[in-house]
Every structure is written in C-alpha cells, then in structure tokens.
Amino acid sequence: MINTGMLKFKNIDDKYGHLTPIESRNDIPFEIKRVYYITKVEAGVTRGFHSHRKLHQVLVCLNGTVKIRLKNPDEEEVVELNDPSKGLYIGPYIWREMFDFSEGSVLLVLASEFYDENDYIRNYDFYLEEAKKRF
Numbered sequence: 482m483i484n485t486g487m488l489k490f491k492n493i494d495d496k497y498g499h500l501t502p503i504e505s506r507n508d509i510p511f512e513i514k515r516v517y518y519i520t521k522v523e524a525g526v527t528r529g530f531h532s533h534r535k536l537h538q539v540l541v542c543l544n545g546t547v548k549i550r551l552k553n554p555d556e557e558e559v560v561e562l563n564d565p566s567k568g569l570y571i572g573p574y575i576w577r578e579m580f581d582f583s584e585g586s587v588l589l590v591l592a593s594e595f596y597d598e599n600d601y602i603r604n605y606d607f608y609l610e611e612a613k614k615r616f
C-alpha cells in the first residue's frame with residue numbers, strides 16, 4: 482500500500498539469543514525523535530483509529546503477535562507483526578487500527594517527531610476527505 486512497507490532489520494542469532502540493531506536513518510527512513518511501546522493490551526481491544534498528517538512511524542512487535550489494519554481511501558490491508566526483526570513503516574495519511582494483541586505482546590513504535598496531538602486525524606470521515614486530496 483502507498484506510504485507503507487515492511488522493513489527487514491539485521492538479525493544476529495547465536496546460541497546466546499537473538500539481537501536486532503536499529504540505527505536511525507540507516508535502518509529506517511527517518512531520524513528517530515521518539516520511541517514508545519504498547520503493552521498489556523487486553524484481548525478484544527482495538528487501538529489506533531487515526532492517521533497522522535506529517536508523522537512517519539515504524540512498528541515492531543518485540544514479543545507475541547499483533548495485527549495492524551491499514552487503510553487509505555481506496556484500499557484496506559491487514560498486516561500481522563510477529564517477528565522482532567521486521568518493522569512496518571507507516572507514513573502520512575494512512576489510517577491504522579491495531580488489534581488481536583496476543584497475551585504478553587509488546588509493540589514498539591519508532592517515530593519521526595515528538596508527540597503532537599495536532600498532527601492526529603481521529604475522525605474517519607474527515608480523514609477520508611483529507612486523504613482523497615492527497616492520493
């Protein structure tokens with residue numbers, strides 16, 4: 482889907498475990514300004530329901546599994562994240578919903594900007610209007 486994509490990170494696996502390095506700009510297509518993570522999501526909960534105007538993000542499921550529903554005015558797609566060495570890039574004007582968090586799952590988010598509520602579009606009808614102007 483436009484403004485989205487899967488990233489594959491380096492995987493250093495040995496008998497001592499699994500290590501994945503992520504370097505700003507080298508491994509993801511922007512400078513990381515903010516990191517947050519989502520944990521302890523109860524069964525049946527769906528989060529997200531928004532798009533961003535400017536923000537670029539990469540989502541990495543560090544443990545367990547989670548599904549991400551991506552939408553633009555013309556398409557809809559569900560991506561399952563279950564591998565800590567893969568990241569889902571989501572750019573501007575993509576609607577996202579996160580659901581089916583498995584017990585103990587950890588969703589890491591790398592973001593290109595500091596938190597700014599004004600960058601959010603949380604109303605789906607308004608999102609469709611604005612996104613149609615861009616795609």
Ligand code: TYD
Binds near residue numbers: 517529
């Ligand atoms: P939100 O981005 O809506 O979460 P999700 O899309 O996962 O459902 O954020 C939930 C709340 O947390 C909202 O009140 C804003 C706040 N928040 C911050 O204060 N800083 C942040 O970096 C983020 C991502 C959210």
